Amino acid sequence: MSEPLISVLLAFAALLCLIAIRVPIGLSLITVSFVGIAHETSLRAAIGSISRLPYELSTNWSFSAVPMFLLMGFVASETGLTKGLFNASRALLARLPGALACASVLASALFAAASGSSVATAASMSRIAIPEMLSRKYDPGLACGTIAASGTLGSLIPPSILMILYGVYADVSIGGLFLAGVLPGILSVVIYMTMIIVRCGLNPALGGAAADDEIQPFTRKLLFDIAPLPLLILIVMGSISLGIATPTEAGALGALGAVAIALASGKFRFAAFMRALKQSALSFTAIFIIVIGGALLTRYSAVVGLNRMLEDLFQHSAAGPLVLILAVSVLYIVLGMFIDSIGLLLLTAPLILPLAGSLDIDLIWFGIILIKLLEIGLITPPIGLNIFVIQSALDGQVRLPTIFRGVTWFIAMDILTLAILITVPAITLWLPSRFF
Amino acid sequence: RDSLVAATWLPPTHMYSRYLYDYWAERVAHHSNGTLTAEVELGSPRVTALGNLSELADGLADVSGHFAQYTPSDLPVSNAVEELGMTFSDPRVIIAAATEFNIFDPELSAEWTRHGVVFGSSYATNHYKLVCNEPVTSLAEMKGAKLRLPGRAPAAWANSAGGVTVAFNTNEQYGALEKGALTCTTTTAVDAKARKLYEVAYHITDLPITLFWAGLGHGYNKDSWAELTADQRRAVLNAEADTIATFIVDGTLLAEQEARDSLAEEGVSFHEPTADLKESIEAFRKAQPTAAAEIAKSTFGIEDPESLLDRFQSTVNKWDDLLKDVPVEDKEAFAGLIRQEIYDKVDVEAYGLN
Amino acid sequence: MHSVNRLAEFLARLQLALAALAVLAILLTVSVDVLLRASVNAPIGATIEIVSFYYMIPLVFFPIMTLELKGGHIDTDLFYRLFPRRMKQLSIVVSVLLTALIYLVLAYFTFKQAVVSTDNGEVSMGISHLPIWPVRWVLPFVFATSAVAAFLLCVKRFQDRDRDV
Ligand code: NA
Ligand code: NA
Numbered sequence: 001m002s003e004p005l006i007s008v009l010l011a012f013a014a015l016l017c018l019i020a021i022r023v024p025i026g027l028s029l030i031t032v033s034f035v036g037i038a039h040e041t042s043l044r045a046a047i048g049s050i051s052r053l054p055y056e057l058s059t060n061w062s063f064s065a066v067p068m069f070l071l072m073g074f075v076a077s078e079t080g081l082t083k084g085l086f087n088a089s090r091a092l093l094a095r096l097p098g099a100l101a102c103a104s105v106l107a108s109a110l111f112a113a114a115s116g117s118s119v120a121t122a123a124s125m126s127r128i129a130i131p132e133m134l135s136r137k138y139d140p141g142l143a144c145g146t147i148a149a150s151g152t153l154g155s156l157i158p159p160s161i162l163m164i165l166y167g168v169y170a171d172v173s174i175g176g177l178f179l180a181g182v183l184p185g186i187l188s189v190v191i192y193m194t195m196i197i198v199r200c201g202l203n204p205a206l207g208g209a210a211a212d213d214e215i216q217p218f219t220r221k222l223l224f225d226i227a228p229l230p231l232l233i234l235i236v237m238g239s240i241s242l243g244i245a246t247p248t249e250a251g252a253l254g255a256l257g258a259v260a261i262a263l264a265s266g267k268f269r270f271a272a273f274m275r276a277l278k279q280s281a282l283s284f285t286a287i288f289i290i291v292i293g294g295a296l297l298t299r300y301s302a303v304v305g306l307n308r309m310l311e312d313l314f315q316h317s318a319a320g321p322l323v324l325i326l327a328v329s330v331l332y333i334v335l336g337m338f339i340d341s342i343g344l345l346l347l348t349a350p351l352i353l354p355l356a357g358s359l360d361i362d363l364i365w366f367g368i369i370l371i372k373l374l375e376i377g378l379i380t381p382p383i384g385l386n387i388f389v390i391q392s393a394l395d396g397q398v399r400l401p402t403i404f405r406g407v408t409w410f411i412a413m414d415i416l417t418l419a420i421l422i423t424v425p426a427i428t429l430w431l432p433s434r435f436f
Numbered sequence: 437r438d439s440l441v442a443a444t445w446l447p448p449t450h451m452y453s454r455y456l457y458d459y460w461a462e463r464v465a466h467h468s469n470g471t472l473t474a475e476v477e478l479g480s481p482r483v484t485a486l487g488n489l490s491e492l493a494d495g496l497a498d499v500s501g502h503f504a505q506y507t508p509s510d511l512p513v514s515n516a517v518e519e520l521g522m523t524f525s526d527p528r529v530i531i532a533a534a535t536e537f538n539i540f541d542p543e544l545s546a547e548w549t550r551h552g553v554v555f556g557s558s559y560a561t562n563h564y565k566l567v568c569n570e571p572v573t574s575l576a577e578m579k580g581a582k583l584r585l586p587g588r589a590p591a592a593w594a595n596s597a598g599g600v601t602v603a604f605n606t607n608e609q610y611g612a613l614e615k616g617a618l619t620c621t622t623t624t625a626v627d628a629k630a631r632k633l634y635e636v637a638y639h640i641t642d643l644p645i646t647l648f649w650a651g652l653g654h655g656y657n658k659d660s661w662a663e664l665t666a667d668q669r670r671a672v673l674n675a676e677a678d679t680i681a682t683f684i685v686d687g688t689l690l691a692e693q694e695a696r697d698s699l700a701e702e703g704v705s706f707h708e709p710t711a712d713l714k715e716s717i718e719a720f721r722k723a724q725p726t727a728a729a730e731i732a733k734s735t736f737g738i739e740d741p742e743s744l745l746d747r748f749q750s751t752v753n754k755w756d757d758l759l760k761d762v763p764v765e766d767k768e769a770f771a772g773l774i775r776q777e778i779y780d781k782v783d784v785e786a787y788g789l790n
Numbered sequence: 791m792h793s794v795n796r797l798a799e800f801l802a803r804l805q806l807a808l809a810a811l812a813v814l815a816i817l818l819t820v821s822v823d824v825l826l827r828a829s830v831n832a833p834i835g836a837t838i839e840i841v842s843f844y845y846m847i848p849l850v851f852f853p854i855m856t857l858e859l860k861g862g863h864i865d866t867d868l869f870y871r872l873f874p875r876r877m878k879q880l881s882i883v884v885s886v887l888l889t890a891l892i893y894l895v896l897a898y899f900t901f902k903q904a905v906v907s908t909d910n911g912e913v914s915m916g917i918s919h920l921p922i923w924p925v926r927w928v929l930p931f932v933f934a935t936s937a938v939a940a941f942l943l944c945v946k947r948f949q950d951r952d953r954d955v
Contacts, residue, residue: 018888020869021870023888024857026863031888031892041495041496042495045495047895048491048496049494050892051899051900051903053484055903055929056484058850059486059846059847060842061605061838061841061842062607064816064820064841064845067816068813068817167607171447171607173610173611174607243612243614244615244617244824244828246604246608246611246612246617249824252816252821253820255817274810277813277814280813281806281810281813282809284813284850285849285851285852285857286853286862301481302480303482303496307477354448354479357448358448506915509907509910509911510910512910580831588917600831600832602827602835603833603834603835603837603838603839604838605838735919
């Protein structure tokens with residue numbers, strides 16, 4: 001084995017060890033990169049990297065959209081939008097097999113349109129939908145798997161923090177990515193629901209048989225509860241499409257809109273707003289530390305020569321676009337088991353994007369494929385962020401292996417969705433081509 | 437030492453990648469008879485736009501560039517000189533004058549020494565021009581137009597001419613031009629073509645606004661430089677001379693002409709500015725040396741700004757004379773002049789070694 | 791020890807409040823800029839610089855101390871929960887020492903950078919040359935207090951003898 005390869009494998013092993021002893025993921029990445037850069041170049045270069053990159057990264061204007069989309073989601077959640085969405089979806093889908101699970105998928109998809117992050121989507125839906133399903137004797141694996149998987153729609157359906165990060169790195173239009181995510185998001189919803197309906201139809205016990213005795217009518221009150229959502233979507237996507245705001249600025253308008261809606265509906269509470277501001281700051285920082293760690297690990301991979309190794313591999317094998325995408329899929333599904341989606345994106349984008357560019361792959365389409373792949377990583381063992389979020393929201397009522405078993409079906413559906421998106425690029429590219 | 441890592445954060449498609457890295461690497465191999473190879477990394481995470489100078493000094497790369505505008509406080513002398521940007525017009529003259537001045541002017545070369553970097557060569561951009569989604573050719577059309585400008589001085593002029601300066605970053609300008617949040621951005625034809633701005637902005641005003649050169653085309657890490665033999669250092673400097681000439685002739689001047697032709701084919705119109713707009717920028721240019729001296733003193737803390745700016749101006753005048761009769765396409769003659777007037781005068785046994 | 795904890799709690803809350811203020815400031819500055827541009831064609835020319843330097847730096851770094859103090863970082867206890875008790879204790883000690891060490895290194899070098907920036911009177915790039923040296927001081931302050939917070943959390947875990955330890 002070549003020396004760089006040994007160095008990379010050692011770094012990867014060290015990273016896993018640190019994560020295993022519960023060093024925060026961001027700090028683990030920082031530590032391993034620091035040692036790696038110091039070993040490959042010099043201590044001075046390593047110190048310079050860790051003391052300058054964090055400052056430089058955080059002065060990137062495009063990242064300012066991230067706390068805004070987080071705030072929009074938190075305000076929407078604090079003002080009861082999540083609960084309203086769930087109740088309305090439930091009334092609408094009451095007659096289907098596995099009705100509550102289907103309703104959870106729909107409500108998550110709708111909430112995703114107001115939330116930029118998968119984890120935030122999974123967290124806010126899990127507190128409302130999972131206890132409801134468990135009390136109706138739904139299979140715990142199905143209940144948790146549904147929310148874990150539907151939470152990933154938070155990044156696929158715009159607005160999306162991952163798309164912002166990808167857009168910055170790939171230098172492609174963030175507005176275009178937002179539009180490109182819409183149809184793949186809807187496709188994922190349809191596939192998830194079909195799977196739930198078929199499974200619960202064949203095995204009614206999964207969906208808490210005969211528990212859906214009281215079918216609620218779809219009332220005007222429910223309609224009123226979800227009315228703010230189209231408004232928020234209009235503010236965000238409308239201001240981007242009409243050119244009133246750039247995608248970076250649209251985050252601020254969306255958050256402002258969420259506050260305005262809360263004020264107008266009389267649900268604005270100062271304390272809740274303060275809580276949402278602090279929550280946004282905390283979540284953003286927790287994410288950003290991983291962004292910093294990812295950037296440092298990327299630098300380590302450059303000085304150790306990983307980029308060159310990958311480039312050589314692809315150039316010498318004369319690989320075409322499809323081979324690249326398949327290779328990337330395997331790489332992401334494997335690495336996605338261990339590394340969180342943002343870290344993985346930041347880690348690999350600088351290596352993969354030049355390859356994709358040289359093969360004339362459409363970078364918007366490629367971005368959506370990558371995001372779907374990254375989202376699978378959120379629900380695969382052993383490290384699946386959405387799973388942990390759900391587990392902590394439930395205070396350990398459901399055991400981890402049960403949840404991982406429950407998401408297996410959804411992972412299979414994600415792979416099906418991916419196959420469709422890869423073979424039919426038009427699903428992704430049609431909508432942006434209408435506007436851009 | 438038989439190899440140097442040359443890294444840039446700029447993407448492989450950028451002109452600088454093509455000429456200052458790939459082409460330069462060929463010339464290094466040629467002039468050193470293969471005793472030195474350059475390992476080129478384009479779009480490299482070793483270096484970043486803002487941190488490039490420190491990253492080079494820290495040894496993350498042996499060779500890299502740096503745009504001085506990104507770190508005004510780290511490079512006060514470079515930025516002070518560039519305040520004159522709006523008063524110049526010929527990139528050939530500027531890249532040669534800037535290279536000479538950075539190597540031989542004591543005040544400016546001390547700035548590189550202080551940062552632990554050996555100055556290798558300059559870069560220079562072509563003129564930036566207004567690239568607009570509706571014609572902006574006169575003071576009347578300028579009034580209220582939303583403009584994205586590349587620096588303090590151009591923004592001051594545009595504001596004085598009635599324009600409104602708007603904040604967008606490079607990634608956002610396409611969308612902003614398309615949707616009308618921006619009337620004009622300011623850039624070269626090459627860049628307008630590379631960023632596909634012609635899809636959304638069909639009007640370019642033929643009014644040179646400013647150009648840029650401050651910073652490093654190539655700087656060398658001090659320790660890596662010291663590890664080269666004197667012959668290798670000579671070979672590297674010879675490669676720099678070829679690179680400057682080819683980059684500025686093929687990659688800048690001729691590329692700009694090609695880009696203009698192909699933009700015209702894409703339906704972009706090039707507009708002659710009206711007299712009042714020209715007069716406005718002329719008046720601003722006349723006042724610029726005085727204004728530049730003031731800013732050099734107040735913002736950049738230069739003790740004797742008049743002397744610094746005069747020294748640079750006389751270097752520019754010298755190259756104006758030297759290049760007066762050299763045809764633009766004649767790369768060999770230009771490279772020869774650069775060798776004769778600049779690099780041959782560099783003592784490779786001493787330069788950058790203390 | 792009790793008063794150290796109270797002081798740390800106070801500092802963490804103060805820093806988080808400043809970060810929350812920065813979120814609000816981004817919301818207001820960007821919205822006002824967009825609305826002014828769209829309505830009366832008089833945008834705030836320096837929005838990008840103001841947001842990038844004055845708001846983003848405090849927003850990114852100030853919450854770190856709270857994350858440390860409350861154990862709010864993104865981590866995973868998937869393996870950790872399988873460890874025997876001794877191993878858990880060892881994990882905590884190693885993890886804390888490492889964390890505190892990183893923060894101290896960061897505090898030292900960002901402090902040096904802050905001194906240099908202050909001496910230079912560092913200004914932002916771009917068209918407005920805003921003075922940005924003051925925000926450089928956010929980093930050493932945050933990293934120094936976070937190192938203390940990491941240490942306090944470790945002590946607290948051992949004192950409380952919660953089921954994790
Ligand atoms: Na979303
Ligand atoms: Na995973």
